[in-house]
Amino acid sequence: MSSPKTIRWGILATGGIAQTFTKDLLVDPNTRGVNNVKHTVVAAASSTSKTRAEQFLTDTGSPSDAKAYGSYDEFVKDPNIDIVYIATPHSHHYQNAMLCLENGKNVLCEKAFTVNAAQARKLADKAKEKDLFLMEAVWTRYFPLSIYVRDLITSGRIGHIARVLADNSMAADPEANWSDGKHRMVNPDLAGGALLDLGIYSLTWVFQTLYHTQPVNTRKPPKVLAALKSYDATGSADESTTIVLTFPRSAEAGGDAHAIATTSLRVATAPGGKEDVPGIRIQGPKGEIQVYPPAFRPTRTRLVLKDGTVEDKQWPFPGPGKGSGWYNGFGGSLQPEGEGHGMYWEADEAALALIEGRKEGKFESLAESILIMEVMDQVRKQGGLVYPEKIESTEYPVQL
Template sequence: MPIERIYIGYTNPPQYIPAFTGYHYSAPQPVMTKPFILRWGIISTGRIANCFVTDLLVDPETRDVTDVAHNVTAVGSRSVQSAEKFIAEYAKGDKSIKAYGSYAGVFADPNVDAVYIATPHTLHYENALDAIKAKKHVLCEKPVTSNAAELRSLLAAAKEHGVFFMEALWTRFQPLTLEVKKISESGVLGAPLALQADLSDDFQLNEIPKTHRALDPALGGGALLDLGPYPLIWAILALYEHPYNQGAAPSNVSGTMLKTPLTGVDCNTSFTVTFAKRELAAQAILSCNMNIASYHTGAVIRYEKGMITIAAPIYCPKSFTVQYLEGNKVTKEETRQFEYVGTGWHFQADEVARCVRDGKSESSLWGHDKSLVEMDVFDEVRRQGNYKFPPGVEKVV
């Protein structure tokens, strides 16, 4: 019997996204004559910030979003000139955007509702705390903090000051990810049993300065915190979030590291995350490397009756393949492809806008519990790998 192969392409977002309106959000979108507009302040002007802002300014209607929209109203950098240059290059030179030579100026700006924090890992805690104390809603880049203790402190502060707080794990909000979750939890493939995921990149470590974020331990350098969130997010999505798991934390985490002699940060890290506390018995084998390139298959989720293969790059994949099995025999194969205007950063911004509009303190898609699972896993892997940050880096321990 020949294998049935089905190729499904989504090339026009307005035809695709509406199918997930009810699935993506816990409550139906309200009927609104005008979109809710969230006013953003941008903290830092590096590469990640320019990716986010470029997508933020894409017309939401290109992805069939009409209930929320975004304005950039302020940019903070180390100098006014740097902020002005960023606005000119990545915010269409919009003269209405206020350029600040400090982050404090953004936090104090009454025309800013929410801030996007794109500073290095080890600055996230203090930047986010300053924003929270200024009663700004916060979207903070991954990894959200240097350790789990810092995150717990920020969550307590966000609750005290009544603001929304979320880690910017943009992969979780992309259309492809939502579809993978839907299939994973539909039961058509049975229970998940095993998962493998890797993200690697050749940083040319011998060619970059030791002060580079990838190499500097004072900036949280190394493969685990920089690349590790992306393999782990697929384990959280497919295993931790699965209904069979009933919200249980991993039962075991085991990790190992190889460190570069250049600065002592981890260059190659692999870790296993096991779930075996409730109805789910599954294991994720995850890896991240800073001295080699990734390979095409970024993640594979294996189930009782099939598997889902996710193409690289796993932080923003554009296709996945589902294989249906009878024993070891593939009986059907489906490949699904996704395209949209922009590079995928805007979906998380839409989620923040809706949560702020609805008065929520956290997202139902990437809630505080999931960031805590992530940081608890990373803390344990670092402990087992004997990777300690320099004194003073961790503001809460």
């Protein structure tokens, strides 16, 4: 057996999600049954200071010879970087990704991919022009749990999908927790609001079950009807959004299918964090698949069939294991000792794509990422949600 190929990562931005990703990235892939790739970090960049990048590399346990940069312009010129993980707010994704692509770097860019579909199309065009890999980092799509759900659907166990209900909401008490209005969740200058940050996961579940499972040559964009409630404290950010989607299908494929995707900063999918009600329900004439919250990192599924069959499954997140003294998590909370957060699976996919010469992800093409951005464009248009011109712009470069 050939030895695993090592992929050299550069980390652009040093915030919380970058730390979570990088710590997961450096876990031995053998702990999750992956033996054809390895990951290392060769560089990290902070837009504020080299010192912050140095501290980030220390905090994440990155190799001692990894380089720290105090500017993104210097960072993208590092010849040792095979691929860049972009971890800035989505308001900055377009400018940051374009910088990387223009400098010949493959890119894994956090979700939401961009602020609007026009930006996403421009990035895809630039990646094609430069013959580079580009993928939206929708980590949930690469979970074994998600693969299992998609396989259940295509196996026909619940029949043709008729309806999907998907929610990703949290009772965040935004006025109390983000009282100055500058937090990325509510700040219009950072494309804040429920839709792009939380609602992307509701749409992810809708698309990966109702769209991605259809044959490529028969998939059609959905019709979209949306209702949006503005977050009054900062104006141009949504507090709650509800989306009704109709996916056209042939009569042989079950006819049109419906989905409702919801998201909110005001109420929770499962109050009290009990995770005792399904946040996603995928329904067909023979039964339904239930996925329990949180939608972005679910650990439990239930298959309920018309004949009375019930199949419960728990989905572990492997890592160094108990006794390792290793912890990872996000947003101030940690997973149990030795348990990964789950961001390594998307990194494995990106690494494998580089080895195989593919230019996009296996479980979400660039075309599908763009289509989801088009849906969110329609939602924002129907709800009257507009962000500042500088972050909606497709011009490059623009100083943000």
